[in-house]
Ligand SMILES: NC(=O)c1ccc[n+]([C@@H]2O[C@H](COP(=O)([O-])OP(=O)(O)OC[C@H]3O[C@@H](n4cnc5c(N)ncnc54)[C@H](O)[C@@H]3O)[C@@H](O)[C@H]2O)c1
């Protein structure tokens with residue numbers, strides 16, 4: 124049975140799902156060294172934001188197949204290191220969207236009305252109504268930085284509260300922004316005009332310290348900033364100075380450069396700052412959502428099924444996977460076959476996607492073809508996660524061609540590999556949407572389903588050659604399950620594709636190549 128380590132608090136519903144297929148250990152107080160010492164035993168690791176999965180830990184996780192982040196941000200996982208090791212990293216892209224958006228809105232209103240400080244004063248026995256006069260958000264301008272899932276929800280609710288919306292997101296269309304009632308503007312204009320600025324972006328090299336002394340200086344003295352996205356997007360020292368000096372009115376922060384917060388310039392700024400301990404996703408509903416979402420993906424991967432929200436398998440979303448699964452198998456089989464026919468080191472793989480496959484959603488097929496191609500070299504070490512990187516590291520150039528014109532099959536996949544030992548090509552399609560058929564080998568038309576053990580010959584199409592080959596195989600006790608010849612012209616060059624029941628015995632390939640009329644022969648195991 125597989126073993127899963129859960130190293131952060133996860134809702135029980137997730138543990139129950141994992142327990143269907145694995146032994147689950149829950150250890151939520153591990154120090155990095157302790158995690159490193161035991162991770163080697165586990166097939167899967169499930170975390171929230173508390174565990175840092177560094178390269179060290181990934182290297183020590185010799186059995187790890189999947190890391191599941193019960194939340195959105197995977198910045199606590201070294202995803203490139205996991206990818207290199209073929210470990211799938213999954214998250215829950217939507218499970219806590221509403222929770223995080225509502226937290227941002229709650230922070231905005233709390234900051235406007237000094238609710239945390241007013242509440243604390245009443246609890247101290249005071250009745251001070253003068254110190255806590257607030258301001259309304261109605262008719263004020265909210266600047267939303269990042270109009271993705273959380274930013275969009277914040278914008279919709281803020282719109283309903285009568286706020287004017289500006290947004291900055293270089294990856295969002297004007298139409299989408301308009302649908303949400305937002306005016307897309309340049310960042311500096313947003314900083315200059317907004318009364319409230321709410322951040323809903325990932326922390327990347329572009330967004331690190333996006334709010335700094337320079338950008339703070341652009342803001343109005345009445346501006347309030349809300350960050351429920353990621354620590355490090357705001358320069359905390361500069362923010363503390365801006366609040367202290369009245370350059371801006373205040374800030375509400377759920378996330379910090381270093382968590383837990385500890386000593387900080389942000390403490391001691393009174394009612395103009397609200398600090399929460401990374402609570403954006405902490406609702407009962409969100410924790411159930413993310414636990415189910417991620418535990419199901421871990422369960423599926425441990426059962427050999429694909430994950431629906433893998434962050435390091437490009438283009439393998441649920442919609443793509445559902446329709447493409449049989450074609451993924453086709454691509455992998457063809458990749459494996461052409462890799463074995465070509466032998467040696469492959470330098471270029473030409474991938475032609477024809478008919479229905481000629482869509483811009485077919486990137487997963489190329490990954491599957493590369494996985495098949497690299498199988499002989501890497502065996503189980505290559506998977507959908509690392510196939511692309513492995514191919515790049517080996518200098519394999521991939522050339523894609525899309526040809527939407529209809530053929531005899533709804534979708535045809537053609538692979539041509541060129542390497543140090545020559546060039547070979549294979550084409551395949553699906554019959555009845557699921558049965559793989561090889562339709563062409565090296566330009567010769569055939570129509571055979573692939574089988575585990577196959578023999579291909581390139582020969583002259585002359586009488587008797589099939590008999591000679593059959594006798595030779597018989598003399599070595601090789602049973603032929605099926606055989607087909609593909610030729611372009613009668614008595615010209617031809618290929619023969621044979622399915623055989625067992626692997627070809629040692630030495631027989633050389634004997635086959637000596638048969639008069641046979642120019643070459645290849646044996647493959649699929
Ligand atoms: N506080 C919490 O507990 C909590 C909970 C959930 C999510 N989050 C964080 O909230 C953030 C947003 O999450 P989401 O689910 O909305 O993500 P999302 O991917 O749906 O949206 C992010 C948006 O940011 C935009 N973006 C990327 N780079 C940008 C840039 N340089 N400038 C402006 N926009 C940029 C993207 O185009 C996208 O629209 C993430 O950082 C996530 O980790 C925090």
Ligand SMILES: O=C(O)CC[C@@H](O)C(=O)O
Nearest residue numbers: 171172194195196404405
């Ligand atoms: O695990 C948490 O509570 C925080 C999650 C949040 O930061 C996220 O990115 O999803």
